[in-house]
Amino acid sequence: MSTDDRVEWLSKHDIPVIVNGLVEKLLAARPNDPKEFMAKLLTETTHHHDAMASGQFARTTGANGGTLLLVIDPQNDFHPGGSLAIEGADEDAGRVADFIREHAKSIDEIVVTLDTHQRMHIAHGVFWVDPQGKHPDPFTIISAEDIEKGKWKTTIPEYQGIAANYAKQLEARGKYKICIWPEHCIVGTSGHNVRKPIIDAISTWVDATLKEVRWVTKAESIFTEMYSGLQAEVPTEDRRTQLNTNLVDFIKGFSRVLVCGEALSHCVNFTVRDLMRYYEEGHHKVTVLTDCSTSVAGFENEGQQFLKDMEALGVRLMTSKEAGALLKQ
Incomplete structure (x- = not known):
């Protein structure tokens, strides 16, 4: 050749x-x-990919810790006008932006996760067809039983076994079943971009601190959902789906970790749950900004249960104003 x-x-x-x-x-x-x-x-x-990730998180604020702001998926598609818009997300974004501007000098580092999809993805309709060749509508739930009985099959036959195994593993782990989402955060589209008030505020922070933003892409594998910013719902041999130990270790270097972004019921939820699993000694160092994150419609109970579970573990729940007052002390 x-x-x-x-x-x-x-x-x-x-x-x-x-x-x-x-x-x-x-x-x-x-x-x-x-x-x-x-x-x-x-x-x-x-x-x-490993070298890039390691280098990105090579520098920390040192032994004395500092304050890290972790912004989860603040992207256009999760805001009004986007394909998976969350009611209240623009108000969340406004408060996040105000917080960054008001406390720029007190925020030592900013990490931003970005949901990063292909159109051809296991949680998008184009990946699946029914016996008549029709793709599932958004918000269709696909169970392992549905796949086994032929209610849904993969558009590409070679993916059938992978998808069937994935559905079984999700259910065995007590995870959300496969949910078909509207196509969102597609690489190269405006929906993948960060919401303007937040990116403008981050730019102000860079001017004030002369530091780099730590960008973390997630959900790049087409064979697994990745709500968490730390690892996929079902990690595979693809390194991008496995636990991001560099990011976990980076987070551990701070005495205060403030978490915000979208959505409370999904990506904020599972990012913080994973962090608690791998950072047991640091539960009290993590704060969820409760007025800077909203649940996907229909998943409000899951969002509230997440907050209750985290509070029970020692995670702090504060509004952005309350957290800001602490930073000024």
């Missing part, structure tokens, strides 16, 4: 080039077997 043929093969298989020069480097090694090429590409990409 010539180099041109390998490039053509790569483009036909829609392999995303996410590392500049990586493909060229591998092609220069003249692999003759496409499978060998793909195996090396996956290995190199994983190594690059």
Whole structure:
């Protein structure tokens, strides 16, 4: 296979080039077997992803801790006008932005997670069809039994076994069943962008502190949902789905961790639950800003149960005004 043929093969298989020069480097090694090429590409990409993640969180505020603001998925698609809009999210965003501006000098670091999807994703309708070839409507719940009985099957037959196993693992772990969401936070779309009041406030924070923002993408694997900013609902061999130990260790370096963003019932919920699981000694250091996060409609009870569970573990629940008053002390 010539180099041109390998490039053509790569483009036909829609392999995303996410590392500049990586493909060229591998092609220069003249692999003759496409499978060998793909195996090396996956290995190199994983190594690059790990190196990027490690480097991103290499610096902390030091032994004395400091204050970290963790902003979960503050993206357009979760706000009015977006494909998965949450009523009240714009008000949340306004309070988050005000908090950042008012306390910029007291916030030592900002971490922002970004829900980052392909259209072809296990939680999007295009991934599934019924026996008549129709895609499921948004908010359809797909159970392991539904898949087993043929009520829903994957659009790509080769994905059927993966999806069936995923559904079973979700239910065995007591997780939410597969929910078909409106397509949201698609890479390259405006819905993936951070809501303007928040990104403007973050820019103000950068001007005030001359520090970098720590951006964390999540949910990039098409085979598993990833509500948590730390790990997927069902981690796989794909390193992006596994526990982000670099981020966990980074968070542990702070004496105060303030959490906000969307949605309370899902991504805030599971990010904080995972953090509690891997940071048992730091429960009292974490505060959820209760007026800066709202549940997805229909999941309000789950959001409230999350708050009750966290309070019982020692997590603080405060409004942004209450947390701001503490920062001024």
